[in-house]
Amino acid sequence: MKEFTIAPDPSARNLSESMQGVDHTGAAITLPVVVEKPLTLFLNGQEIVTMMTIGDYPEYLAIGYLLNQNMLQTDDIIAGVDYDDDLGVVVVRTDHETNFEDKLKKKTQTSGCAQGTVFGDVMEKFEEIELDPAAVLKTSWIYALSRKINRQPSLYLTAGAIHGCVLCEGDVPLVYMEDVGRHNAIDKIAGYMWRHKISPKAKIFYTTGRLTSEMVIKTVQMQIPIVISRSGFTAWGVDLARQSGLTLIGRAKGKRFVCLSGAERLIYDIDPDQVPEESTKHQRKASR
Amino acid sequence: MKEFTIAPDPSARNLSESMQGVDHTGAAITLPVVVEKPLTLFLNGQEIVTMMTIGDYPEYLAIGYLLNQNMLQTDDIIAGVDYDDDLGVVVVRTDHETNFEDKLKKKTQTSGCAQGTVFGDVMEKFEEIELDPAAVLKTSWIYALSRKINRQPSLYLTAGAIHGCVLCEGDVPLVYMEDVGRHNAIDKIAGYMWRHKISPKAKIFYTTGRLTSEMVIKTVQMQIPIVISRSGFTAWGVDLARQSGLTLIGRAKGKRFVCLSGAERLIYDIDPDQVPEESTKHQRKASR
Numbered sequence: 001m002k003e004f005t006i007a008p009d010p011s012a013r014n015l016s017e018s019m020q021g022v023d024h025t026g027a028a029i030t031l032p033v034v035v036e037k038p039l040t041l042f043l044n045g046q047e048i049v050t051m052m053t054i055g056d057y058p059e060y061l062a063i064g065y066l067l068n069q070n071m072l073q074t075d076d077i078i079a080g081v082d083y084d085d086d087l088g089v090v091v092v093r094t095d096h097e098t099n100f101e102d103k104l105k106k107k108t109q110t111s112g113c114a115q116g117t118v119f120g121d122v123m124e125k126f127e128e129i130e131l132d133p134a135a136v137l138k139t140s141w142i143y144a145l146s147r148k149i150n151r152q153p154s155l156y157l158t159a160g161a162i163h164g165c166v167l168c169e170g171d172v173p174l175v176y177m178e179d180v181g182r183h184n185a186i187d188k189i190a191g192y193m194w195r196h197k198i199s200p201k202a203k204i205f206y207t208t209g210r211l212t213s214e215m216v217i218k219t220v221q222m223q224i225p226i227v228i229s230r231s232g233f234t235a236w237g238v239d240l241a242r243q244s245g246l247t248l249i250g251r252a253k254g255k256r257f258v259c260l261s262g263a264e265r266l267i268y269d270i271d272p273d274q275v276p277e278e279s280t281k282h283q284r285k286a287s288r
Numbered sequence: 289m290k291e292f293t294i295a296p297d298p299s300a301r302n303l304s305e306s307m308q309g310v311d312h313t314g315a316a317i318t319l320p321v322v323v324e325k326p327l328t329l330f331l332n333g334q335e336i337v338t339m340m341t342i343g344d345y346p347e348y349l350a351i352g353y354l355l356n357q358n359m360l361q362t363d364d365i366i367a368g369v370d371y372d373d374d375l376g377v378v379v380v381r382t383d384h385e386t387n388f389e390d391k392l393k394k395k396t397q398t399s400g401c402a403q404g405t406v407f408g409d410v411m412e413k414f415e416e417i418e419l420d421p422a423a424v425l426k427t428s429w430i431y432a433l434s435r436k437i438n439r440q441p442s443l444y445l446t447a448g449a450i451h452g453c454v455l456c457e458g459d460v461p462l463v464y465m466e467d468v469g470r471h472n473a474i475d476k477i478a479g480y481m482w483r484h485k486i487s488p489k490a491k492i493f494y495t496t497g498r499l500t501s502e503m504v505i506k507t508v509q510m511q512i513p514i515v516i517s518r519s520g521f522t523a524w525g526v527d528l529a530r531q532s533g534l535t536l537i538g539r540a541k542g543k544r545f546v547c548l549s550g551a552e553r554l555i556y557d558i559d560p561d562q563v564p565e566e567s568t569k570h571q572r573k574a575s576r
Contacts, residue, residue: 036522161520232449234324260309
């Protein structure tokens with residue numbers, strides 16, 4: 001796959017709105033603001049959930065959500081996905097019958113930026129998954145990925161108030177998804193990986209969001225062995241990462257980072273003092 | 289009420305854990321990480337939701353959640369609130385019978401850091417609410433509040449990866465709540481306001497989180513006329529604020545801010561160039 005096979009399109013008119021207001025001097029200003037709209041997901045005849053999303057890639061979002069919630073298995077046959085922009089509805093159809101009445105009754109709302117739901121049996125599967133033991137993470141990749149991702153045009157740089165998640169391999173960012181909820185961004189990546197049969201082996205998952213229990217659970221569910229975040233951790237997120245052997249890198253800004261799980265995958269191949277300052281500047285400029 | 293009647297206690301042992309890892313130089317480090325644990329809320333006999341929270345103020349969180357979801361009305365009589373730390377369960381008991389079978393079937397997951405749920409009839413009530421037309425916001429208050437809140441010791445400053453919400457009046461921060469999900473922090477403030485019969489009139493709500501549809505809906509639900517955030521906006525959040533006459537201030541950092549709704553409440557009483565740089569530094573230092 002080539003670098004940024006999928007990348008944000010900040011110029012896409014339907015993803016942000018130009019809005020008028022006043023600034024700290026009282027001057028009239030106009031600025032781009034990311035859209036946020038409801039998308040209701042049906043699996044066959046059954047309404048599953050309504051998600052708030054920027055609305056790009058509804059098919060990937062729908063499939064990825066169902067996969068990460070264990071409502072679809074990777075070997076399930078999807079007969080079709082229908083999306084109606086006006087109604088804000090996406091319907092996923094499978095060959096086999098599905099019914100999640102009981103499952104839908106028992107939801108756990110997850111933390112902070114995660115905002116998703118986790119079902120009991122997701123944890124059961126979580127405990128069975130073994131992550132790629134051969135995967136490694138060169139520290140030079142952490143810096144290269146941060147630099148490339150922060151340089152890439154995005155809604156985050158133009159409008160802010162949005163999360164980004166990037167599927168990477170080595171020092172190459174492959175699939176860059178943004179959404180108002182980072183759980184949507186990671187679900188869209190899961191849907192893309194399923195649709196294009198991309199193996200999670202040796203993959204690296206980069207996120208702008210905090211490393212909460214939900215982000216760790218979804219990453220392990222996707223069988224990706226390494227996560228890098230610009231943000232911090234929650235204790236349960238770290239505990240789950242350690243249980244599953246996930247390499248967890250947080251607070252990755254400029255030359256700094258912290259690894260709280262799976263440090264055995266780290267290869268220190270670069271002197272941090274040789275990391276170009278630039279990447280930090282980009283991050284600061286992007287901070288909104 | 290006095291300044292910071294309630295404020296975070298970063299030294300509270302049960303709110304953060306000391307965790308070991310390695311840093312970008314390969315050196316072993318120990319850092320504080322915020323806890324995140326499930327709390328299951330029952331209203332009388334009925335399980336409502338499981339929330340991920342740092343676990344302080346479960347009573348305020350439970351009551352505030354139910355109020356902001358329209359499952360409790362402000363004039364309802366609460367017979368008791370029982371909290372079991374070991375089981376991670378909080379039960380709210382009312383004098384009148386409650387049943388939300390249908391309501392619980394139809395949830396909307398909200399955006400980004402919000403992570404909450406919004407029920408259909410919340411929007412119905414939203415349209416009826418009229419916010420205090422007499423409330424004003426002096427720009428000097430925006431700077432004073434930011435400075436005071438950023439100076440106040442918090443889990444955010446010590447551990448990061450947590451959101452803060454502060455109920456304020458004039459330039460005085462009154463109630464400062466933190467949580468892994470900012471929707472929890474605002475619900476805890478709603479519960480506190482109900483318990484202590486605090487009027488929302490002339491109040492200002494300060495948050496570290498993005499101004500999404502859910503945060504606007506909850507603020508209006510609480511009848512607070514003014515919101516200030518360090519973060520950005522979503523378009524639907526701005527639309528809802530304009531519909532309800534909510535004053536919406538975002539990107540409040542250092543001397544800068546943007547107002548996208550309710551600018552008629554603004555009183556420019558200070559030259560932004562006279563704002564001490566310090567507040568910016570504090571914010572940057574706190575950025576994790």
